[in-house]
Amino acid sequence: METLSSLLGPQPMMAMFLTIAIGYLLGEVNVKGFSLGVGAVLFVALFIGWLAPKSAPAPMVGTLGLALFLYAVGVQYGKQFFLGLTSSAGRKANLIALSGVLLAGVVSVLFLKMTNLETGHALGLFAGAGTSTPTLQAAIVKLGNDDPAVGYSVAYPLGVAGPILFLYVTFMLLKPKIEMPPGGGLELLEIAPQESALKGKTIGDLLASLPAGIEIAALRRAHHNLPATHSMALAANDVLLVTGPSREALEGAARQLGEVHEGRIMGDRRDLDYLRVFVSRPTVAGRALADLKLPDGKPHVVVQVRRGDADIVPKPDLVLEFGDRVGLLAHRDEFGALRKFFGDSIKGTAEFSYISIGLGMALGFLLGAINFPLPGIGKLALGLSGVLIVALVLGNMRRTGGLNWTIPLSANLVLRNLGLTLFLAQVGMSSGPKFAATVSQTGFLMIGLGAIVVVALVLPILVLGLGVFKMPFDEVAGIVAGACGNPAILAYSNKLAPTDKPDIAYAMIFPGMTIIKILFVDIVPAFLGG
Incomplete structure (x- = not known):
């Protein structure tokens, strides 16, 4: 172990790509129809990060990966996103996602009273269960300490694996009929x-x-x-x-x-x-x-x-x-x-325009850096959600004068998958040591609390979407992915239901729910005196 740690420590790029290779290999292992897919990269990254803490790549690698993923999704589905917001079905999907996000937040706050949990730890559990790095950043800035990172590091892996497991079990129990789009030619x-x-x-x-x-x-x-x-x-x-x-x-x-x-x-x-x-x-x-x-x-x-x-x-x-x-x-x-x-x-x-993707990404980062004042609360910054919002707008516009904002589907998929993989590898390798330390210090308490928050986030969406409103499974899977926020969940949804509906629902849900999560961690401490 020490030899491997000393080998990987000085070589973060080698360690990261080795993590990606092993992660994809394990992700292809299929046990009775269940496989982690690209989500396995995160768990391999947690192990490598624990084994060789100095091997973690710079945070900018993960930021770039997530930004590429969000931009590619937004540009491709911008038109569908705005059409969804103007439809009753789109508004219903956002309300269903909102029910899960708010319930997860309420459960996190209840832990403060029931278990004497620190405010930062509770907000970190909420951010980690929703796999929302912008929410974590907002909580750290609001509280002025790193306590949220502890809860985040514990809940984050659960926030990836939990929804995937929920979707798998639901799929196996219901065996839904997925209506595939015609692809055999006219x-x-x-x-x-x-x-x-x-x-x-x-x-x-x-x-x-x-x-x-x-x-x-x-x-x-x-x-x-x-x-x-x-x-x-x-x-x-x-x-x-x-x-x-x-x-x-x-x-x-x-x-x-x-x-x-x-x-x-x-x-x-x-x-x-x-x-x-x-x-x-x-x-x-x-x-x-x-x-x-x-x-x-x-x-x-x-x-x-x-x-x-x-x-x-x-x-x-x-x-x-x-x-x-x-x-x-x-x-x-x-x-x-x-x-x-x-x-x-x-x-x-x-083929795509590097001018358009450069301008689009720059505008997205600029929007994410702006602090919007909220009376009585403070300021709110959108973070990487700004990249997705700008991409959705540009994807809806498609063209401005001689500048084409769209990206060919094949190139879009390459950018999206590359960005997702880099993000999961970097975040997992960086979180490995803190995850292991937190688990060793708190035992299974923090893990159990994080699991409950994940259940509170996912279960209402599945019950309302499939049980109450009788929506198609692929659409509900996209709502789950959008509310939970992690691209690995979206990738698994696409594996279970290879239609456009998970991607469209994700693009329609993710921006609004990310903003709700950020607002939650900004507002709650003001009422708790934190």
Whole structure:
């Protein structure tokens, strides 16, 4: 042990990356469906930190990692975040999360009277159970001592492992059905409408009567294929090329319109052929389809946009991002011009503006450093939550003039996972010695109290979300992750329910709940005389 400690102590970077490697290896161990995933990095880091205290990397490493994670999440889900706040479902999700956060705070305060716990220790348990470093910083500043760090170091590992265990047990007991988003590509079907369905109608009129998600991409008239537009009047003997999310949806449209005529359009590629291009030009990314000035020439039409593993219906207001794959129907003579227009480079899947991410992160740190005055209480600083708030705003704006704020999904995932891993490794290695010392001094008392605070935080959310409001499991898992705050919980939620709902709920919940936690530790000492 001493040899290993002396080897790792002078080499913090080597120790950190060794911690990451071992953590990911252990995270893949699966016991009856349960595995810690990236959360295992934290527990390996606690052990390495205890074994070799001098090996802990500088705090800036963890700050950078968490900031990268928060910025990547915010930029990707900014639009969904603001849409959620304006919806009844979004407000309900925030209230559910608030119930858990406030109950955890109340339980922490009760420990002050029941166990003669120090005010700092109680606030530290609250901050650690909610894995909120900004809350810990606020408590230390408010009390003027390091007592909160003791409770935080004990409760923090429980605040990561506890919610993960709750989600695992809930998932195994309920065995919820997760509705996966369609990712197999859009389906095509050629339909010849009945003449009674065509009289005096345009393609736009016809689409208004069809189910959502159904689009008409092209039509065949007089032995020629033409791109479809909403203003185009329909005529007898037209054959329509219809796209939809599933074969069943298209067959339903065929029963409504007429009969299937396969091979008329797709069998003749003289006028229109299929082309798929990557979006990699900065002048195209960040713009809506309706705003694009496609090259002049023979007619062409966008029929598909694929982002990550999902196909998106190409509505006029759809904003393109770097790395999107755009499917078009066009004449082969136009293929070269269209490839040049969109860029068509696979590098676009990992391309983003360092100017935008630099400005965005700088604005986030600036917002987090501002002290907002609170009458009768003092001042409030948002800390790293400022990075997330700015990223959410920029993600909703998507583009400002010539500056594109979005990050391609593949690059976003790399930044997010790298940031999360660095954060967990640094925090765990730094907390290892204090965690071990606290446990040895207080026995299991502090651990038991921390566990109760975690239960008070998570249980109300699960009961209200799943039991009272009957919400989908993946959405409730995201609310749990957002209320608890730790990225490892979000990562585990995504593993159990690989949809967008955990990420969206996390982005919608996390900023507000972080502010509530900070306010709590700022306000409570004023009433307790601490």
